[in-house]
Amino acid sequence: MTDTVIVLFSRDLRVHDHPALAAACERARHVIPLFVADPAIPSGNRGGFLVECLADLRGSLRERGGELVVRHGDSVAETMRLAEETRAQAVYAGLDVSTFARRRQRRLAEECERLRMDFLVFPGLTVVPPDALRPTGGGDHYRVFTPYLRAWVRQPRREVLKAPGAVHVPGGLRAGKLPEPGREPYELFRGGETVxxxxxxxxxxxxxxxxxxxxxxxxxxxxxxxxxxxxxxxxxxxxxxxxxxxxxxxxxxxxxxxxxxxxxxxxxxxxxxxxxxxxxxxxxxxxxFPRINRDDYRPRGHEWRDDDHAAQAWKEGMTGVPIVDAGMRQLLTEGWMHNRARLIVGSFLVRRLGVDWRVGADHFFDLLLDGDVANNYGNWQWVAGTGNDTRPNRLVNHIRQAKRYDPDGEYVRRHVPELDAVPTRRIHEPWRLPSGVPGYPAPLVPMG
CATH class of the missing domain: 1.25.40.80 (Serine Threonine Protein Phosphatase 5, Tetratricopeptide repeat)
Incomplete structure (x- = not known):
């Protein structure tokens, strides 16, 4: 049996069904759960939520006799410093796919090899590991969703793991302070596995x-x-x-x-x-395609408009199109947006305003509590026609979407209170909005 294993937490802030933690508890006498607050990973609006997640994780580990050790600095340097201090024999971590995460995993592997330590990466980020499925016709990944879905459904699943009954940490470890939250958590979302x-x-x-x-x-x-x-x-x-x-x-x-x-x-x-x-x-x-957050997955020769005024109006929920403004204001106040609204506001930015999808995707990434590289940028490229959509010129009619999915205008009124007294028909036809609505602009683009 191994004496000491460090389990590096990042995108896996839980004790239930945690393959790396479960393996460490099974194979080692001592387990050191570690989280490194790395300044290279700005938490932005997610800071308060993250701190609540870490506090909850620390509590769950302490209930099992363990501790969440927190360090501040470069993830790899701090992990290896702790490994040398505790004479750990291995580092276990969860798999991730972003450019930053893969660079971190590569550096950890190199440092562990240099110190003659084991470095193991475990699944847990997804239902089916990202490298588990290959198209039958060749290629390193599925480019279209439906064939992937068929293969995904048939793929055997690993066992769902129980939370460990006990976590034995070596004595004398300094727990370390949780990072500063940056901003208070959003009211509607409290962080942590328990919640x-x-x-x-x-x-x-x-x-x-x-x-x-x-x-x-x-x-x-x-x-x-x-x-x-x-x-x-x-x-x-x-x-x-x-x-x-x-x-x-x-x-x-x-x-x-x-x-x-x-x-x-x-x-x-x-x-x-x-x-x-x-x-x-x-x-x-x-x-x-790890540069999904920067490069077109499928370049199609788009020529985007450089329109800071339009982009800023969109970000502030002041485009003059109520269903779009409602979605953008929900994002500002809740750190979350309804999925249908995400499609509507994204399509409006790239199709109607002609603004580069990266402007919208970066704004979402900064504000969304659920913002991550794969899903945020993958979905934005899908909407922009540069990604995995098999119909790259797909258009979303914002007026029809509003009438179908917010027929009574309730969603709009909830997030755009200036329109509270406006009849629903006029909310869904922004070109008919009365010009006297205090503080509400005319549509940025012709809508009639």
Whole structure:
């Protein structure tokens, strides 16, 4: 048995279904859970949420006799410094696919080899590991979603792992201070595995069966809002998929752990699992194309407009198009945006304003609690026609979208209070808005 293993946490801030932590607890006498607050990874608006995640993780580890050791500085340098101080024999970490994460993994591997230590990388970021599937016709990844979905559904799953009963850390370790939050957490989202698992349990118990019919209802609270917890690894995507499938036709359960395995799954659960597959899809795309946040995945010769005024109006939710402004203001106040709204506002920026998709994607990445490289930039390229959409010239009619998915104007009024007294018909036809609405602009582009 190994004496001491460091488990480096990053996008996996949980104790349930944590392959690296489980393996370390099984193979080593002493385990050092470590998080490094690296200034090269700015937390932005996610800072408060991150600190709550870390505090919750520290509490869960202490309940098991362990500790979350926190260090500040370069991730690799601090990890190796701790390894030398504690005479650790190995470093375990979770797999990630971004350029920064892969560079970090490569440096850790090199440093561990230099010190004759083991370095092992474990799954857990996705349901199916990003490198597990290859197209039958050749190539290193799937470029189109539907063939990927077929292969993904058939791929065997690893076992969902229980949280370790005990975590034994070596004596004399300095725990270290949690990072400063930067900004206070958003009111609607509190960070941590405890909150994430509670939200997962309640949503699976009460709401998943309505997902297929309700997830496009912009005014309704009919989506899981689990994306921030998936982004920080507070919830295991594999466990979430397993529970969503298990809830199937079994109906409501008293507790997540009591959901029985029966039935093929309700339509709502199936549609939700499909969204988890989309998440995996963009991770395997990013693994093959790590510059997805900077370069066109499929260059198509777009000539973008350099229009700072239009881009700023879009960011502030002041375009004069109510459904677009509602989505952008929701992002500013909640750090989250309804998925249908993301499609609408993204398409408006690139198709109607002609602004480079990178401007919108970077703004989303800065503000979204669930913002990550793979899904944020992968989805933006899909909307812009430079990514994985098989119809690169797809147009989204913002007026039709508003009438269909916010028919009573409730979503718009919630986030654009200036329009509270405006009739719904005029909200959906911005060119008919009365010119006297205080503080609300005319549409940036012709809409009639």
């Amino acid at each position: 994430g698992r509670r939200r997962m349990e309640q949503w699976l118990r009460h709401c998943v069966d309505d997902y297929a019919e309700g997830h496009d209802d912009m005014a309704g609270n009919r989506t899981s809002r689990l994306s921030p917890y998936l982004r920080f690894g507070c919830v295991s995507p594999l466990e979430l998929e397993a529970l969503a499938r298990d809830v199937g036709d079994a109906g409501a359960a008293r507790d997540v752990g009591e959901i029985e395995e029966e039935g093929e799954g309700r339509r709502g659960a199936d549609e939700f699992v499909r969204q988890l597959c989309w998440r995996d899809f963009f991770y395997q795309v990013t693994r093959a």
